[in-house]
Amino acid sequence: xxxxxxxxxxxxxxxxxxxxxxxxxxxxxxxxxxxxxxxxxxxxxxxxxxxxxxxxxxxxxxxxxxxxxxxxxxxxxxxxxxxxxxxxxxxxxxxxxxx
Amino acid sequence: xxxxxxxxxxxxxxxxxxxxxxxxxxxxxxxxxxxxxxxxxxxxxxxxxxxxxxxxxxxxxxxxxxxxxxxxxxxxxxxxxxxxxxxxxxxxxxxxxxxxxxxxxxxxxxxxxxxxxxxxxxxxxxxxxxxxxxxxxxxxxxxxxxxxxxxxxxxxxxxxxxxxxxxxxxxxxxxxxxxxxxxxxxxxxxxxxxxxxxxxxxxxxxxxxxxxxxxxxxxxxxxxxxxxxxxxxxxxxxxxxxxxxxxxxxxxxxxxxxxxxxxxxxxxxxxxxxxxxxxxxxxxxxxxxxxxxxxxxxxxxxxxxxxxxxxxxxxxxxxxxxxxxxxxxxxxxxxxxxxxxxxxxxxxxxxxxxxxxxxxxxxxxxxxxxxxxxxxxxxxxxxxxxxxxxxxxxxxxxxxxxxxxxxxxxxxxxxxxxxxxxxxxxxxxxxxxxxxxxxxxxxxxxxxxxxxxxxxxxxxxxxxxxxxxxxxxxxxxxxxxx
Numbered sequence: 001x002x003x004x005x006x007x008x009x010x011x012x013x014x015x016x017x018x019x020x021x022x023x024x025x026x027x028x029x030x031x032x033x034x035x036x037x038x039x040x041x042x043x044x045x046x047x048x049x050x051x052x053x054x055x056x057x058x059x060x061x062x063x064x065x066x067x068x069x070x071x072x073x074x075x076x077x078x079x080x081x082x083x084x085x086x087x088x089x090x091x092x093x094x095x096x097x098x099x
Numbered sequence: 100x101x102x103x104x105x106x107x108x109x110x111x112x113x114x115x116x117x118x119x120x121x122x123x124x125x126x127x128x129x130x131x132x133x134x135x136x137x138x139x140x141x142x143x144x145x146x147x148x149x150x151x152x153x154x155x156x157x158x159x160x161x162x163x164x165x166x167x168x169x170x171x172x173x174x175x176x177x178x179x180x181x182x183x184x185x186x187x188x189x190x191x192x193x194x195x196x197x198x199x200x201x202x203x204x205x206x207x208x209x210x211x212x213x214x215x216x217x218x219x220x221x222x223x224x225x226x227x228x229x230x231x232x233x234x235x236x237x238x239x240x241x242x243x244x245x246x247x248x249x250x251x252x253x254x255x256x257x258x259x260x261x262x263x264x265x266x267x268x269x270x271x272x273x274x275x276x277x278x279x280x281x282x283x284x285x286x287x288x289x290x291x292x293x294x295x296x297x298x299x300x301x302x303x304x305x306x307x308x309x310x311x312x313x314x315x316x317x318x319x320x321x322x323x324x325x326x327x328x329x330x331x332x333x334x335x336x337x338x339x340x341x342x343x344x345x346x347x348x349x350x351x352x353x354x355x356x357x358x359x360x361x362x363x364x365x366x367x368x369x370x371x372x373x374x375x376x377x378x379x380x381x382x383x384x385x386x387x388x389x390x391x392x393x394x395x396x397x398x399x400x401x402x403x404x405x406x407x408x409x410x411x412x413x414x415x416x417x418x419x420x421x422x423x424x425x426x427x428x429x430x431x432x433x434x435x436x437x438x439x440x441x442x443x444x445x446x447x448x449x450x451x452x453x454x455x456x457x458x459x460x461x462x463x464x465x466x467x468x469x470x471x472x473x474x475x476x477x478x479x480x481x482x483x484x485x486x487x488x489x490x491x492x493x494x495x496x497x498x499x500x501x502x503x504x505x506x507x508x509x510x511x512x513x514x515x516x517x518x519x520x521x522x523x524x525x526x527x528x529x530x531x532x533x534x535x536x537x538x539x540x541x542x543x544x545x546x547x548x549x550x551x552x553x554x555x556x557x558x559x560x561x562x563x564x565x566x567x568x569x570x571x572x573x574x575x576x577x578x579x580x581x
Contacts, residue, residue, distance in 0.1 A: 012563060012566075013559075019130050024127065034383060037382050039378060041377065041378045044380045055119065056119060066116075073556045077556055090567070092571055094218045094219070095223040096220075
């Protein structure tokens with residue numbers, strides 16, 4: 001068993017938020033670009049375009065709300081620990097010993 | 100009227116928790132944790148594999164670590180690995196497989212973190228008996244809202260379990276059996292009843308014995324079913340080895356650019372669809388959407404299901420079980436899902452317009468002819484049955500947490516009530532038409548998706564703990580394992 005120093009640094013939180021937001025931006029950009037998709041069969045292409053616009057942009061508010069909810073609650077919880085102690089120690093024991 | 104509104108709302112929530120926003124948050128979190136762990140799943144892949152040979156530590160938990168791993172693997176590898184992957188390729192095109200692969204890679208990090216937390220925040224007696232262990236026990240560590248999130252998680256999990264972990268699975272086992280029976284000229288209805296009765300008895304024998312007996316059963320079933328399906332898949336790849344390079348090129352092309360494929364590709368096996376002609380097209384967005392979704396929902400990384408079982412395994416360091424978790428995702432998504440996905444592409448079956456299990460069947464038929472129903476049917480039955488066994492435990496941990504830890508009801512009777520309910524539900528789901536249960540199943544499916552919200556919040560809040568433990572284990576692996 002060893003003692004480990006835990007750093008509840010803001011950097012980790014920033015990486016998480018940034019990666020989730022960048023990935024969201026990537027997916028929405030792809031969807032936006034592909035609203036103009038073309039195939040040699042126009043019926044197939046139109047069905048694809050309608051599906052993408054309906055699924056992605058038809059519910060954009062709810063998508064943003066859902067992603068935002070998890071990000072905000074995650075940030076609140078993370079900062080709550082950070083504000084109490086930025087550095088603390090734990091042991092490498094696999095669980096707490098119960099009496 | 101009110102009921103209709105509730106059902107509409109449930110489907111709306113279902114669309115969110117199994118749709119685009121969930122995909123973004125889950126894959127984004129997996130990618131972020133991969134970066135924070137310094138691509139540990141790649142750098143330490145050799146250690147991840149060698150760790151599977153660890154002999155366990157008496158007093159460090161209730162069940163041998165390999166047996167627990169087999170039980171979790173039994174739950175993770177399900178019908179979705181065959182039917183779900185086939186559907187993802189049919190709807191997202193061959194490029195979906197590339198995104199599924201990436202999802203498995205990043206999912207390894209996410210799974211490692213949640214499993215490590217599951218071990219760290221359990222309570223164990225000195226004789227190894229786990230007094231408290233499972234996902235809600237680490238979720239409640241989140242400041243302020245932790246206890247509420249943990250109770251919500253437990254509620255979602257035990258609502259989800261009877262639907263997606265039991266009734267859908269027993270229905271799938273019965274379907275698989277009736278399919279095999281019909282293919283060889285037997286009465287499918289009799290097969291369903293027989294399977295329902297046998298399944299009820301077999302499940303009762305295992306589930307009533309708790310996690311030890313579930314893990315014991317999984318130790319025999321899971322290696323057999325995985326070997327069965329992997330060998331069958333590799334045999335198929337060998338028969339179509341000439342198409343392998345083209346398949347890889349099609350997957351990469353489809354991952355990044357819209358892909359148009361002539362239906363005449365189906366003519367490889369003289370399929371009637373070839374005569375119909377026409378084209379099939381997939382956008383890059385669809386490749387990402389369906390590939391990522393199937394990968395995530397197959398390996399369950401981020402849903403918080405697996406820690407409910409891992410927490411009961413023998414351990415000497417929380418990071419060790421994190422490594423077991425990484426190997427679980429590797430086997431599920433990067434091996435078994437790929438076997439299905441590449442099989443439906445390499446045989447050209449993906450251009451037939453079929454989806455789900457029939458598409459996988461078409462692919463295997465092109466390689467194995469009349470033996471295909473047996474190969475796919477046995478795999479479907481075993482994949483579904485092992486899921487049914489382990490989800491009984493996932494549900495029980497959360498049922499006990501909700502009723503006994505939160506609402507303070509006595510633990511022993513509540514455990515037995517759960518186990519009896521579990522066994523009773525199997526037969527009706529096996530023999531009756533799916534229409535009777537579909538709303539309940541969708542309700543359970545929604546609850547299953549909702550499990551992700553409290554779990555992901557806890558994972559990110561407690562990530563520094565898991566990252567430090569995983570890094571320490573990787574650094575001291577040799578010392579700990581000697």
